[in-house]
Amino acid sequence: MSSLYVILLVVIAVVLMGVSLFRASLVKTKADYLVAGRSLPAIVLVLTLLTSWIGAGSLFAGAENAYRNGFAALWQPAGGWLGLLLIYFIAPRARKFAQFTLPDLLEARYNQTARVLGTIAILFAYVGITSYQFKGGGNVLHLIFPDAITPELGTFIIAAFVIISTALAGMSSVAYMDVAIGSLVTVICLISTPMLFLKAGGWAGLHAVLPPSHFQVLGDLSLVRALEFLVPTMLLMLGNQVMYQKFFSAKSEKDARISVIGWILGTLLLETVIVAIAVFGSALYPTGEVSQHPYEIIPYTARHGLPALMGALLLSAVFAKVISTASNYLFSPATNLVNDVFVRYIAPGASNKRVLIISRLAVVLLGSWALYQAVYAQSILQKMLYAYTIYSAALTPVVLAAFYLKRVTPWGAVAAIATGTVVTLAWDIPGVKGVFPAILADRDAIFPALFAAVAAMILVSLVTPGPSAKQLAEFS
Numbered sequence: 200m201s202s203l204y205v206i207l208l209v210v211i212a213v214v215l216m217g218v219s220l221f222r223a224s225l226v227k228t229k230a231d232y233l234v235a236g237r238s239l240p241a242i243v244l245v246l247t248l249l250t251s252w253i254g255a256g257s258l259f260a261g262a263e264n265a266y267r268n269g270f271a272a273l274w275q276p277a278g279g280w281l282g283l284l285l286i287y288f289i290a291p292r293a294r295k296f297a298q299f300t301l302p303d304l305l306e307a308r309y310n311q312t313a314r315v316l317g318t319i320a321i322l323f324a325y326v327g328i329t330s331y332q333f334k335g336g337g338n339v340l341h342l343i344f345p346d347a348i349t350p351e352l353g354t355f356i357i358a359a360f361v362i363i364s365t366a367l368a369g370m371s372s373v374a375y376m377d378v379a380i381g382s383l384v385t386v387i388c389l390i391s392t393p394m395l396f397l398k399a400g401g402w403a404g405l406h407a408v409l410p411p412s413h414f415q416v417l418g419d420l421s422l423v424r425a426l427e428f429l430v431p432t433m434l435l436m437l438g439n440q441v442m443y444q445k446f447f448s449a450k451s452e453k454d455a456r457i458s459v460i461g462w463i464l465g466t467l468l469l470e471t472v473i474v475a476i477a478v479f480g481s482a483l484y485p486t487g488e489v490s491q492h493p494y495e496i497i498p499y500t501a502r503h504g505l506p507a508l509m510g511a512l513l514l515s516a517v518f519a520k521v522i523s524t525a526s527n528y529l530f531s532p533a534t535n536l537v538n539d540v541f542v543r544y545i546a547p548g549a550s551n552k553r554v555l556i557i558s559r560l561a562v563v564l565l566g567s568w569a570l571y572q573a574v575y576a577q578s579i580l581q582k583m584l585y586a587y588t589i590y591s592a593a594l595t596p597v598v599l600a601a602f603y604l605k606r607v608t609p610w611g612a613v614a615a616i617a618t619g620t621v622v623t624l625a626w627d628i629p630g631v632k633g634v635f636p637a638i639l640a641d642r643d644a645i646f647p648a649l650f651a652a653v654a655a656m657i658l659v660s661l662v663t664p665g666p667s668a669k670q671l672a673e674f675s
Contacts, residue, residue, distance in 0.1 A: 203507060204343045207515040215380075215522065216364055240454055245461035246381035248442060250523045252279065252466065253384075257473050258517055259335040259494040264428065265477035266493035269413020272477070274425040276470035278432030283466060285437060285599075287459045301440040301598065302539040305616075308601040308670055310609040316616040318539045320593040321440055323620070325532040326565055327586035330572035332525035333358045335494070337573070339518050342498045354573050361525040362566035365533075366559040380519045385465070387509075387516040388472045395479040395504055408482045423642070431587035431645045438595030440531050473497070480504060529569060533561040585623070585644075592619030592648035596656055605671055611660030619652030 257276065265272035301321065306314035337354030348356070399405055405414075412418045417425055436442070480500030484490070489499040501513035537558045542549060549557070593616045600607040626644035 203511045204514065207511050208343070208518060211515055211519050212360065215519070216360075220367060242461075244454060244458035245465065247527075248458060248462045249465040249469065250381035250384070250520065250527075252436070252439075252442075252462075253469055253473070253520065253524070257470060258497055258520060259331070259338070261470070261473060262477035262480075262497045263494035265474045266481045266496045268418040268420060269409060269415075269478055269481075270474065271413070271415065271418030271420050271425065272428075272474050273471065274417075274420070275428040275432055276466070276474070278429040278434075279436045279466055279470065280463070281429075282433040282436030283459065283463045286442070287456065287463070301438075301594070302535060304601060305597065305612070308666065309597070309612040313597065313609060313612045313616060314539060314543075316613060316620070317594055317597075318535045320589055320616060320620050321535050322532045322565075323624070324586045324590040324593075325440070325528045326569045327572060327589070328528040329361075329525050329566070329569035331586075332521050332528065333361070333570055333573035336361075336518065336521040336525065338492075338495055339498050339514065339521065342495060342502055343514060351574065355570070357521065357525070358566060358570040358573065361522055361529060362563055364522075365526045365530050365566070366562040380516075380523045381465075384516040384520050385469060387512045388469060388476065391501070391505060391509060391513050392472050392475055392479075394506075394509065395476060395483070395500065398504060399479045399482045405479070405482050408485060409478070413478065413481075427643050427645055430649070431591045434591030434595040434649070435587045438590060438598040440535075440594075476500065525569075529562060529566050533558060533565050536561040536565070588643070588645045588648055589620060589623045591645060592623055592652045593617075594619075596649070596653050600656065606660060606665060607656060608660040608663045608665050609670075610663040611656045611658075614659040615652040615656035618655040619648050622648040622651045 261272060261275055264275055302314040302317045305317045333354050334350075336357030337350045337352070340348045340353030340356060341350040400407065420428075477496050477500075480489075480496045481493075483500065483504050484496070489495055498514055498517050501510045501517065504510070505513060537554060541557050541561075542554060546553065596619070597607070597612040597615050600612065623644045626647065
């Protein structure tokens, strides 16, 4: 069995690296590297959007949630589904704007300070997201090769592969790797789900083993706790820089809008299937090693609950998916360092060759920071919620306001970004929660941070000058 895993993983690694090397040979300019020369058609956009969104957050954190709470774990991906309904209307506007990064948008609609603070928030959030992709990938390698690779060594191997492949060709590499990975993952998950359902004994077998709450809308969650899963996911989706960069990379506004339809359908299907696989796995393996590490339920079920070939294919798909999402969330903040710091403030007249060199160095630098976090991260689920909250509270309100609220002022946006970031970072510092009522102190940071950010945006906007007609024109 081990030889089968080795063969499949080597094939995947070689194919992905081959895509990176080929696409790297086509990269000549800043636009080629950062937004794939604005050449991505709708079908490529669908697969790269789907693949970048569903990674370790779904395969590990979402699976851990499903192992503990059953189908109530669908509250987490449901946030993404709600966000996508709004994104359908945002996508063509984003492509029309056609810049390189989300801070480009923040400066155009608000001011330079919003751009800088937005860059800082993105760095914290996306490096955090990249870190738990590394950690999840390391766990997969350990499950496949338990005697040869420790989770820590696996984390280093995944990090090295992602950093090298991402640095080579940028967005072009990321997008076209996603086409292969997205197709593989979707097909394998759809085949594996009914096989595991039957092995678990169908609905009768599931109900016999799992508690009744696993089949209820809220399960053992309170409504507030369910919303703490839904809201950060929804707001990350709405303000997601990875998504906006891909809309900026589209061939046209029409391609951007069409891609969202495919993304909605694909996300509904694949996220539901992932939760189902985790629930079926929890019925098959309610005790033992995996009960101590429930975030491993999908790769564990792939190895022990499926025939050798199917198990190897599903594990390989999980491995590829983690690599893809890590590449996306590593590349995105690297573009911020290059476009929003280096080109904007340090070397405005830098040549394309120099920008490409700095871009690749930025990928290595941020990848190393993400690796450091991965080594010391304890819970993938908690790390995911932390990263989502920073982004959701600090950036999503001002991004949505850019398109839909003309009265929000530049300094209102600055206040929102700063407040959302500070509250999120400070919330778990000992003693901070004590100054708030128990109804807030007992909660995760998302609602306090979001409330504080929106309140700051509204109050400061009421007492500061509004945006100019020129600032509003690009977003109408």
